[in-house]
Amino acid sequence: MSAANPISNFSSDAADLKRLNCTTDLGVPVGRRAAARLRLAIPARLVSLYGTHRCILIDLSSTGAQLGLEKPLAAKEAGFLQIAGQELFCEIVRTDQGPNGGINGLVFDPPLIEQDVLDMRRFAEHYELDELRGLKSEVKDWVEGTVRARP
Numbered sequence: 001m002s003a004a005n006p007i008s009n010f011s012s013d014a015a016d017l018k019r020l021n022c023t024t025d026l027g028v029p030v031g032r033r034a035a036a037r038l039r040l041a042i043p044a045r046l047v048s049l050y051g052t053h054r055c056i057l058i059d060l061s062s063t064g065a066q067l068g069l070e071k072p073l074a075a076k077e078a079g080f081l082q083i084a085g086q087e088l089f090c091e092i093v094r095t096d097q098g099p100n101g102g103i104n105g106l107v108f109d110p111p112l113i114e115q116d117v118l119d120m121r122r123f124a125e126h127y128e129l130d131e132l133r134g135l136k137s138e139v140k141d142w143v144e145g146t147v148r149a150r151p
Contacts, residue, residue, distance in 0.1 A: 048079035072102035084123040
């Protein structure tokens with residue numbers, strides 16, 4: 001018994017050929033994002049009609065972002081993301097809830113320009129370095145015995 005040829009299961013109409021070519025009508029590859037994602041792990045705030053939510057900016061692109069939150073917002077909610085002195089208007093397009101929090105996927109309106117994405121990258125790099133310096137300073141103070149007890 002020979003293995004079936006998976007290609008023979010497709011008809012030769014235009015829709016099947018387009019699926020084989022793996023692009024949408026706009027020429028965007030299927031299964032690929034419209035914009036490259038920048039992986040981050042920095043604190044941010046998501047402001048909605050119902051309040052301000054502390055979150056972690058997991059990744060960012062010119063078209064949207066992924067946030068980790070204690071209680072993710074519902075899809076279709078709008079608001080703005082506060083980070084690095086910017087307020088980026090957005091809409092929630094995806095919500096995933098886990099046992100210890102969840103994820104919101106959001107889309108920016110309007111999309112970010114390339115310089116905004118580069119500025120976020122620079123902010124994240126400096127944020128991580130500043131956090132590391134602060135931690136080293138605290139450890140040094142503790143080792144030297146100069147840390148004061150908290151009241």
